Amino acid sequence: MKIMQAPSFTAAQLDSKWQAMAENGMQRAAHLVKKDDDGKLHVDNVRWGFDENSADPKEWTPRFRDTVIDPSKVKEVYIGEEPFAPKYIGGHGYAVIELSEPIVNADGEKDNRLVISMEAWTPKGESYTAGKGMKPNFGVVFQLGSFGDRVHRITRKEGRSINLYKLDLTPEQKQEFTENALDAALKDRKGEFYHTLKNSCWGAQVELLNTVLPDKQHIARWTKLFKKVKMSAVLPSVSGLVLQRKGVWNEKNAIEIVPDARMWPAPTKTWISTQSQKPWWGTAGRLTGAGVTGGVTGALLGWPGAVLGGLAGFYAGGVVADHLQILEGGVKTSPDPYLPGFVKAKLGVADTQLPAGPGAKPGS
Known part of the structure; x- marks a missing residue:
């Protein structure tokens, strides 16, 4: 694990913090x-x-x-x-x-x-x-x-x-x-x-x-x-x-x-939860690239859509479509x-x- 430590804390300060968490x-x-x-x-x-x-x-x-x-x-x-x-x-x-x-x-x-x-x-x-x-x-x-x-x-x-x-x-x-x-x-x-x-x-x-x-x-x-x-x-x-x-x-x-x-x-089903399970969803995402699905997502979700669109930089087009299809398809x-x-x-x-x-x- 990557250890995140705060060396500026004294032993007494660490004891106090860990005691608060133990409670x-x-x-x-x-x-x-x-x-x-x-x-x-x-x-x-x-x-x-x-x-x-x-x-x-x-x-x-x-x-x-x-x-x-x-x-x-x-x-x-x-x-x-x-x-x-x-x-x-x-x-x-x-x-x-x-x-x-x-x-x-x-x-x-x-x-x-x-x-x-x-x-x-x-x-x-x-x-x-x-x-x-x-x-x-x-x-x-x-x-x-x-x-x-x-x-x-x-x-x-x-x-x-x-x-x-x-x-x-x-x-x-x-x-x-x-x-x-x-x-x-x-x-x-x-x-x-x-x-x-x-x-x-x-x-x-x-x-x-x-x-x-x-x-x-x-x-x-x-x-x-x-x-x-x-x-x-x-x-x-x-x-x-x-x-x-x-x-x-x-x-x-x-x-x-x-x-x-x-x-x-x-909860009531949303448009995304319904449409993301349609046969055309994943294909459309891959053919049009992440931009289109990311844009739709962004319009519907606000800033979370922007984060999802940013994830597309790590993968090929269609990442947003696939992501939503997985989460909504359980x-x-x-x-x-x-x-x-x-x-x-x-x-x-x-x-x-x-x-x-x-x-x-x-x-x-």
Whole structure:
């Protein structure tokens, strides 16, 4: 990882900053308690969903549990991406590790997926913004959690969606990626600062992927000239496009786990969400180049369209069309099968794991 440090801070100032972040009840740095002879990891501060103890989801209490993880049982690796405003630009990215043997917490709860999420560690009462993230305001935390935790938080607590991209990796690459990601997550990050452009969530996943990908598939983080940051390695929202063009994600559609309809009504379809799935969309984008689709996008979206148009400089014409087609073309999937067991019990949902991975039918 590219370490962003602020050497001007004294030890006392760093202690004060990290204490303020430690008081943030939503995030906790994972800690390795012990490693068994067979390679199993005992890790504390792993999040397992939220106690729905208030009518206001913002007041729900996170549940942290000691957890046993067997990295040798990796089955699949996904990149998860959570869109937020501004649409098509804002987002958060992380790794999802699917295992043939589930992770298990101290209460006996199980999940066959583990989330490894590099995040801006915000002090209690503060929230992340891209502008604040340009300065040393936030630490770095690798938040570990069950996949059920992530689905609970995003689709039920916050009313947003999750896009999943299943990576086309060899078994050896999956194993190495998982080990490298866990090593990164369990390091002491005190003194390391989050940076919107240089040390961010998607940038961290890019660096981890580059440790297992051949040179021809590497995702460049910096331009060859002047060593400037490449937006394709900064914006999680373009992760599907980048992975597709590097041959790392080769499926027709992502899996889109939609917001819980019991709490969040489905949004009205936009012109772009409808038209981007028409057969003519991608062809038109490639024939006319990024200028036309970028212009339409810019007119409809305002400044986010300008950012999308700028991304076209990294790829051939049609990048904007392809980007929107990927984001709007996910196979919409209910969050119910992925929610934590205690939430399923509350809602009367069958507690069935999905061994075949996201998108599989319960019981398959």
